[in-house]
Structure formats: C-alpha cells, structure tokens
Amino acid sequence: MAQATAKYPHKSSRELRASLVLFTLLSSPSIVRLGLMFWKFLQFIRFPVSPLVRFTGYYQFCAGKDVVASAAVTSRIRQHNVYSVLDYTHEHALNEQDFDHNLAVVLQTISEAQRSKSYPFVVVKPTALGAFRLFEKKSNGGAFSSEEQHGWDKTRKRFEQLAKETEKAGIVLMIDAEESWIQPGIDALVLPLLPTFNQKRVVVAITFQLYLKNQIENYKKLIIDATSNNYFLGVKWVRGAYMEKERDRAERLGIPNPVCDTKDQTDLQYRQAVELALKHIDTQLCIVATHNESDILWVMDTCATFKISINNSNLWFSQLYGMRDYITFDLAAKGANVFKYVPFGPLSKSIPYLIRRALENSAVKSQTAREKVMIKAELKQRRASV
Numbered sequence: 001m002a003q004a005t006a007k008y009p010h011k012s013s014r015e016l017r018a019s020l021v022l023f024t025l026l027s028s029p030s031i032v033r034l035g036l037m038f039w040k041f042l043q044f045i046r047f048p049v050s051p052l053v054r055f056t057g058y059y060q061f062c063a064g065k066d067v068v069a070s071a072a073v074t075s076r077i078r079q080h081n082v083y084s085v086l087d088y089t090h091e092h093a094l095n096e097q098d099f100d101h102n103l104a105v106v107l108q109t110i111s112e113a114q115r116s117k118s119y120p121f122v123v124v125k126p127t128a129l130g131a132f133r134l135f136e137k138k139s140n141g142g143a144f145s146s147e148e149q150h151g152w153d154k155t156r157k158r159f160e161q162l163a164k165e166t167e168k169a170g171i172v173l174m175i176d177a178e179e180s181w182i183q184p185g186i187d188a189l190v191l192p193l194l195p196t197f198n199q200k201r202v203v204v205a206i207t208f209q210l211y212l213k214n215q216i217e218n219y220k221k222l223i224i225d226a227t228s229n230n231y232f233l234g235v236k237w238v239r240g241a242y243m244e245k246e247r248d249r250a251e252r253l254g255i256p257n258p259v260c261d262t263k264d265q266t267d268l269q270y271r272q273a274v275e276l277a278l279k280h281i282d283t284q285l286c287i288v289a290t291h292n293e294s295d296i297l298w299v300m301d302t303c304a305t306f307k308i309s310i311n312n313s314n315l316w317f318s319q320l321y322g323m324r325d326y327i328t329f330d331l332a333a334k335g336a337n338v339f340k341y342v343p344f345g346p347l348s349k350s351i352p353y354l355i356r357r358a359l360e361n362s363a364v365k366s367q368t369a370r371e372k373v374m375i376k377a378e379l380k381q382r383r384a385s386v
C-alpha cells in the first residue's frame, strides 16, 4: 500500500538505520531469547539499567520518560498529520499507591491534551487503576469483603474522575481491554459511564477484542442499549493481545478457550464488526486499531463502497509507535485520521512492554520482514534523492 511518499518522514536516516538493526535482531527468535535472558540476569543482580537505554529498543517503541519528555516525539509526528495517544507503560500496578500514581499520570496526559492539539484521545488500562483480583472476583460474582468493597469503590471513583476530566478537556478517554476473565468486572465499572458521559458526544470509548468468540452478538446488544438509552458509542476494534494466556488458562481449568479457534475466524469477525461499525459511522466513533495491512486496505475499500469519506471525523486508524510506521504515515498522507499509541515511562517501568514488543516482532516474522523491506526502500529512496 505504501507508495513513493515518505514511509518514515519522522525519522532521520541515522535513526532508520538503527531501526533496521533492531528489527534484524528481533527477527531472530534465538537472539531475542538470549537478549531476554541477559536482561533478566541484569535485573536479578540489580544492575543499574538506565545507562543501557540506547541498547534496549526503548527509543524505537517509547517516546520518553514522562509526558514532557515525550512531546519531542509527538510534535515531530504531528508535523506529518499523525496524532498521538500517550500511553503510560507502568504495568503490573499492585497497590493503592500504584493506582493513585497511575491516575495522576493519566490526569497529566489529559491536561497535556487540553494544551496541545497533538492528543485528541487519552488511554487507560483498567488494571492500572484497580486490582486485577478485584476485577476477577467481580467477574466471578464473588462477594467482596468490606476492605475489598472499599478498594472497588476507590477504583470506580478513579474511572469517574478520569471521565469527568476528559469531558471537560473536550477529548476522548479510551479504555483498553485485557484478559477475558476480568472483562465482566471491567464492564461493571465502565459500561455505566457510557449513558452518563456519552449523551452529547463520545467521552468514553471502550475496546472490543475480536479474537473472542461471539463478539458480534455483544456489539449488537450494546448498539441496542445505546439506542434505547440515547447515548453515543465509541469503540476501538482490536484482535486481542492475550491469546496464549487465554489458551493456557482454558487448558488449565478445563474450560472452553474463549478465543476463536482459528486466525481466519478472528479475521472474519474483525471485518464483520468493523463493517457494522462503519454502517453506524454517523453516530458511532470507530477506531480501527490494527497493524494488518490488508484490513486497512479493506476498510478503505469499504468506505468507498459505503460512500464514507476517509477523513470522516468518526473514523480513526491507529498503530503502536515504532510498529508499522509506514502504514501510519501512508494513511495520514492519504488524509485519514490516524494516531499512534505512544508509550512513555522510565526505562525500568517500561521493560515488560519492551519485552512484549520484542516477542511480538520475533513471532510475526512476515510483518517484521516487511518492516525491514520498507525501511530499506526508504533509505534507498533517500540516497537516490540526495
């Protein structure tokens, strides 16, 4: 899909060569395995990792240690009509202190969004704001102790505070989706926000994982709910990031795997859902969050068939920062609304995120190979035009 337009306009040739080396290393599973072992060893001996930041892929996948430091990256990509969503990488929050800290950081991203046009959305991961075990217990219908109820009420208040501030800032709060077995608990806190905050426009957008079975039925029920309760719906469409975990848990518990049996079924469901969302584009916010090039082409074609402008304000595309940048900048060059998920946070807190990116890039070899081809083509084009 990428043409002669710049595929990586936001990067210098030097940065691109560094990306090429990184993707070459990531395409070798044994190098990735060795690297991860070495990294765990350094952590085990409590080696100060910060001075090694340049060698970790941090600058490929993350923008900076905090909101202020990330502005250099987000304003650079904004010059090429690509927006950003600042995504704090502090994963595995464990206690009330962590949750309050994460809330404060997301509130900071909201203030920044109010100040800068680079950020039309903010994002939060539910387990950044509340305990995994409480979401799980709620999902299982378990009764809370009074202490747990207190923790749950605090989690609810954190979500409400974010929604209120997002509403005031005139932007959209996206709620990420996580493991299926905590999703009913997440829904119990998030779905009530929709009729409250989405009366005039989408303030809170949710995420649907299309690798889970029967998602079209769930989406249709939500459309009916939105229509009868008179609120706007905003959905980020993803395939889902926890496939192995879902499978392992289902095997361990001897329950059916909630994930579609094949990739083809996931792919089919993805398109069915997005097609339905496009049919409701006048009233729904549709965020196509994927690195799948053929899906993106298909969305473009479907828009042409349905006579939907590619820059319809309710239609957005999104990819992760540092992943498939050529798709993002190509979409922006075509006039589509597109934003990057831009992770930020200190290196020590970003390691689980970087490990996931490393594993994903070494697992999807065809996509990593394509990324390398695109970087090489860009470097060649630059050399030719000197």
Ligand SMILES: Cc1cc2nc3c(=O)[nH]c(=O)nc-3n(C[C@H](O)[C@H](O)[C@H](O)COP(=O)(O)OP(=O)(O)OC[C@H]3O[C@@H](n4cnc5c(N)ncnc54)[C@H](O)[C@@H]3O)c2cc1C
Binding pocket: 175, 176, 177, 178, 207, 209, 211, 238, 239, 240, 241, 242, 243, 259, 260, 261, 262, 263, 264, 266, 289, 290, 291, 292, 318, 319, 320, 341, 364
């Ligand atoms: C902007 C953005 C936001 C995201 N937010 C979230 C989020 O909130 N929650 C979340 O869970 N993920 C999220 N993701 C990750 C996403 O779910 C995918 O893991 C990732 O994008 C890869 O899928 P793809 O559509 O890009 O590409 P593809 O390469 O086409 O698809 C890979 C995906 O297909 C599915 N799959 C692969 N093999 C099989 C199989 N055998 N059977 C069934 N399904 C299979 C898996 O979901 C796998 O990740 C986000 C991704 C992006 C780009």
